[in-house]
Amino acid sequence: MKVMITDDEVQIRKGLKMKIDWETEGFEIVEEASNGQEALDKLHLIQADIVITDMRMPIMNGIEFAKRCQRDFPEIKVIVLSGYSDFEYVRNSMKEGVRDYLLKPVAPDELREVMHKVRKEIQEDRAKRAEAVRMNNLIQSHIQEEQERYLLFLVKDEYLRIHDVKERLKQLQLKELAQDDLNGRFFTVEIREQEKNTEKLHEYWLPFQLLIKEIVKEFSSIYSFYNPNYKNMVHFFCINKPTKIPAVEFIKVLQQKTKKYLNLETVIGAGDVIYGIEEFKKGYISSLLSWSQSEGGPKSQIIYGSSENNRIFEFSADFERKLLNAIENTNYSIFKETVEKELNVIHTHSVLSFSIIANHILFLLSSTISKYDLETEETKKNLWNCQQYIWELNAREKVIDSLLDFARLIVEMVHTTRFSNAKLIESIKNYIDIHYADEISLTSLSELFHINGAHLSETFKSQIGTNFSDYLVKVRMEKAEVLLKDTDLKIIDVANLVGFSSSGYFSTVFKKHVKQTPVEYRRTIETKEKKVHSK
Structure with missing residues (x-):
């Protein structure tokens, strides 16, 4: 020292x-x-x-x-x-x-004794600070994982009530995104390697993720997430604020540091400015489309979309509702008729408008796969092919045909699921297992899966052996038990992560289910661990 x-x-x-x-x-x-x-x-x-x-x-x-x-x-x-x-x-x-x-x-002995005493205090202080940092990082990692999952959900899946979305954002420490005057833009970032070495990209993916986390810490109001459907990519949402460093500065730093520390090129697609959570999908798609217009090869680029200079077709809620109803009613003819009616009006849609509509349809189909747990090698292949055709921006007929073929496959799979109580309830159960922390009710599930509430309640209980609300609590409490084993997480953090806004109400429900309060449960776990270590 x-x-x-x-x-x-x-x-x-x-x-x-x-x-x-x-x-x-x-x-x-x-x-x-x-x-x-x-x-x-x-x-x-x-x-x-x-x-x-x-x-x-x-x-x-x-x-x-x-x-x-x-x-x-x-x-x-x-x-x-x-x-x-x-x-x-x-x-x-x-x-x-x-x-x-x-x-x-x-006296030498007194000097030596005091120096050793103070050194011990310094070491203990450092250990406490390191533990505090580790604890904070651990807490943030749990929360960040859930934040990223929820952001991905908002840009690609179906949700019903904007109020519930905003409440969940607040629980996840994302209250900035729940503001009524929210505006910002998405950025899609792809890493490329000079020699097109896919092995190197795979090897550098984790270092790239860690670098991103460090860079994001330097800026405010920037949130990142990953979409497994897009390899070697990370996506950001940057809030526009007069008092903060512009997103363009963040992008500049990201490109410079990725090149400096990893020797990788970055291709960045900047989306259009969006206003409110309701426009998240549109903004996300516009960043993907900007990226898709990049030049090939290992060259760092930033591409801004041209929608600000073009009339962009709005993907209306009514249009989306017609497509969703057609899928849920397993009526492929209606779906095909609705799509062709919109996408074949070629003379009134710019290439960019056409691509945005096509992407929205693709996201809707992808969301249906997630909702009904229909992912297979065939659906993944169809999804990838549709993406490639849309990105080409020059083959409208091919895009329409691929989307309709994909839709036919999904409608057939939904038909098989919906006409089997066992499969339908299993899909709903899987949905609950994934979205247990979100605002879920029997009413919202019946709306989401287009099924009568009373019938859903009766069928769920007959298939699963317990009613919906008890099953949801069971899933939440099982997740809470796992999180409570991490003693660095506060009770309120665990409550929020499993979908409770109040730690008091969470504790009441937990005790009813586990027969112990969260604090008592932790003490029991700690006692068991001490006994194991003492043997």
């Missing part, structure tokens, strides 16, 4: 240096000063862990130095040397930043 000695008498400083073998004891004297002010000035230039200072010095005495040091360098420990006459004064100054004291003349 690094030590500074401060005393206005050179001989005292020399004497202290000779009292013990500093190196053998694990210390290094890195600097000397003749008064408190000089010591403070030098601490701005060097690193020190401990300062030994005399009590009486010109310009600034030891006690005043200790106060200033506590304010400017709180991690540094100060040991004061004093004569017997100043002993009580120095001892009463322990709360003023003095960590320990030594009476003159200093």
